[in-house]
Amino acid sequence: MLNDQFGRQFNYLRLSITDVCNFSCTYCLPNGYQCDTPRNFLNKSEINTLVNAFAQLGTKKVRITGGEPCLRNDVTDIIKQCKNTPGIEKVAITTNGFNLFNKIDEFYNAGLDALNISIDSLNPSMFKLITGHDKLTHILKGIDRAIELGIKDIKINAVLAKQFNKNQLKDFLDWVxxxxxxxxxxxxxxxxxxxxxxxxxxxxxxxxxxxxxxxGWLQVVRGKLNGPAEEFCHPDFEGRIGLIMPYSKDFCKSCNRLRVSSLGKLHLCLFAEHGIDLRPHLNSQDTPATVNAIQAAMGNKTISHELDKRLTGATTHLAMLGG
Known part of the structure; x- marks a missing residue:
């Protein structure tokens, strides 16, 4: 396994394949995507080398993210490629769902195991106000199709924000x-x-x-490949509720994931000061060198982020690294 100096094991890779997003969410890209970074995103060959290196280091789960990963025409191929990598047990994707209804069958047939969709409100008007797009009904159709296909691990991400959705817990409870x-x-x-x-x-x-x-909701025991969310179940509800509270005590204690940006930089934390460039090794398809570079970087992994001190590192907005 890939370990850090604090005894944590890392079996989960969050892989950004683009930092481009077509939504303009108020808390992330209120002015839309600005195209302020190079757009030479990792290609499939580089991704293959990267995922194989992580798999050799004990990674079991890969989450494909962005930006909006479904803006890439080859996203289905990337899902299949990750799923077919020896050692990878679970492939997930995080998306805003803009084309989910049209693509979910492809994703499922490529081997997708888990699906996260960002929906900050179930009120169509509020959804449009937050995202800049009137897409809620279409996105919900995509979720229904995913359920029909039998994808069991479906999560909806809703960012808490006073101005927009602080009083919408009841809407989501009614839905689940x-x-x-x-x-x-x-x-x-x-x-x-x-x-x-x-x-x-x-x-x-x-x-x-x-x-x-x-x-009467009860807290659920966290699975070994799960992230830091606290999940709750209720005997009268089909669905569950989760909470991700990065400002809570010991939030980072169970950290099990590393991040790689769409430009091939390894980020030891979402709020790290900088990334470690793996691109030269990926570009030359050098899996052993990639493995060595990842292992060498782990000595710099810190015990926690410092959000409580309002230190946000190099993360200017969440789309640049997939949250």
Missing amino acids: KLKKVTVRFIELMETGNGAAFFEQNHLSGLSVKTQLLAQ
Whole structure:
């Protein structure tokens, strides 16, 4: 296994394949994608070398993310490529769902195991206000199709923000009453470009947790390949509720994931000061050298992010590295 100096094991890779996004969410890209980085994103050969290197180091799960990964025409090929890598047990994708209904059959047939969709409100007007797009009905059709296909691990990500969705817990609870999905409320995280929005909109997930426990929800034991979310179930509900609270005590204690950007940089934390360039090894298809570079980097992994000190590292917005 890939370990750090604090005894944590890393079996989960979050792989960004583009930093481009076609939505303009208020908390991430309020002015839309600005094209302020090179667009020579990792190609399939480089991704193959990268995923094989991580698999050799004990990685079991790969999440394909962005930006919006479904803007790449070869995303289905990348899903299949990751799934066919020896050692990789689970392939997931995080998407805004803009073309999910049209693509989910392809993704499923390519071997997709898990699906995360960003939906910050179930109110169409509020959804449009947050994202800049009137796509909610179409996205929900894609989720229904994913359920029909038998994809069991479906999660909905909703960022908590005072100005937009602080009072919409009931809407999501009503939805998961009969819908076998997990809705995960994510605390707003500060980024380099989002300090003012953070100050105006940050909400602690603890208030949601208190409400859930008061209503008879029970906390679920976390799986070994799962991220840091706290999940809750209720005997009267088909679906589950999750909470991701990066400002809570010991949030990073169970960290099990590493990130690679769409330009081939290894990020030991979402809020690290810089990435470690793996591109030369990937470009030459040198898997052993990639393995060595990843192992060498682990000595620089810190015990925790420093969001509580308002230190956001090199992350100017969440789309640049996939959140």
